Amino acid sequence: MRGRSMVDWYDLFRPEGSHGGTLDPKPDILGAMDRLERAVSDPDRGRTPVTQRATDRIKAMIASGEVGPGERLPTERDLSAQFGVSRSSMREAIRALTTLGVLESRHGAGVYVTALRPADLLETFSVLAEVSQGRTLLEVLQVRRMLEPAATALAAARASAEDLDRVGALLDRIEGGSDTFCTDTVAADLGFHQAIVASTGNATLAAVNDGLSSRTFNARVWAGHREAGLTAKLREDHERIHEALVARDPDAARAAATVHVLRVERWLSADLAGS
Amino acid sequence: MRGRSMVDWYDLFRPEGSHGGTLDPKPDILGAMDRLERAVSDPDRGRTPVTQRATDRIKAMIASGEVGPGERLPTERDLSAQFGVSRSSMREAIRALTTLGVLESRHGAGVYVTALRPADLLETFSVLAEVSQGRTLLEVLQVRRMLEPAATALAAARASAEDLDRVGALLDRIEGGSDTFCTDTVAADLGFHQAIVASTGNATLAAVNDGLSSRTFNARVWAGHREAGLTAKLREDHERIHEALVARDPDAARAAATVHVLRVERWLSADLAGS
DNA sequence: AGCCTCTATTGGTCGGACCACTTTTGCATG
């Protein structure tokens, strides 16, 4: 828990920390005021980087509803003038919020607020699963062992007919016993699990689970099992999960998902120990 | 799943997509080569924004082990020269990676790679819980209902004596039946659950769970229960959880945690329906 | 040796210029 995080949204809901409240005068003179305040000796003001102040201002604009999801922000040039910062700093602020999935800038068109859906905000999440190695990868799998069974059980209860069709179609794309390496299998495998979790109707759950899944890791799993001639086992797992879903049997679904994640976890454990 | 995400770490492990592989010649002439390539008509090259190319280069440096966790990168000026981009673009690239928790720049000292621990990478995660409202907040709680019971059960089995002491100390700081509003209670409540999850020894789990918790939301929960005179119920929940932990009883811990999360979830449901 | 100042290094900010893409305008055409 480092201090002063870039994502300190708490501030949005607190009444302007320390320095006397400049409660939104006319937008026109905001820039001038900021410049003025910078001129006079204000140690507290100069403390926080200009760029961060800019991000905070934008976040405040969103939190206050001044700009809603999907709406367009003022021009970079306008914003920088309004906030009394240079366009470079303004751009860095926008870049930060873009990276967080809060903003989205379209070349020549303008800067827009995203839909602010869980999937938007959690896109950065996937970094973890991607860079993780060894021990951390095991930890990630352990978290998935907690989530996937519960999610699969929920899906068994909630999935619509179309959801099940989609899952079934992806299951067919996952190879059975063939020994030719196929990128499509990895994608289908990933899509299979994502489709299941998505059919719970909980977008947040889906986004979190997606973040914990990684293409490269899945590829490793398939490669490892292929080498050991165990790809059939993986297919059995998937079929068992699918059957439970079609039967709308939450308990069976939970069990099948647990078995699957555990298999992968055990394999990774052994694989890490071996190398 | 938007195209071309800023966090497309997959590329790190693929053999340089399209344009003929420039497999790391002398670092000295890299900049010159980039400038040259930009000069000639290369439509494919100009497609991807310069800034993104810069972030990719840095990520590649980390993935290849050229710079490890905690180590210092070359100066912004050196990097920009080396990559053949302006310092402004270089700074935006660094800003993006800083936001993701991959880099950390210290004024006057240099830019460093973080420890790349789960907590570093998931700091951005908290945005979700903070901006979420209504339906999404319920979804977040639903995910916590899957994680916390499992985590608490795991903690009952794994927590060290020091862990339990810490949890107990935080429990004492959570108020009982007093009706005076106390910020400390919210902080202690948050810390209580975080300490439990942390004592599972799974840093990834802890980081994910932390990301799903929000100070402002917890404050709302306490305020709501105080209004209804139900703060004693919350305290009972916490005591029950603590007892299960000291008794090292995973099943009891799981049940107690489930009861607690469910209580909060039901309250939120009612609260949302009322407003 | 220990402390302090002073300086070189390095990130932070600024302003302005130009390029690339998008949208809108408005004219010419059918």
Place this chain on the structure above:
DNA sequence: CATGCAAAAGTGGTCCGACCAATAGAGGCT
């Protein structure tokens, strides 16, 4: 009048060069 295309205005993307501010290290002082 409707349509289509070309010019122009608007906007993000990139670059440059300068200066400010914080840090770290060199060197001198006590």
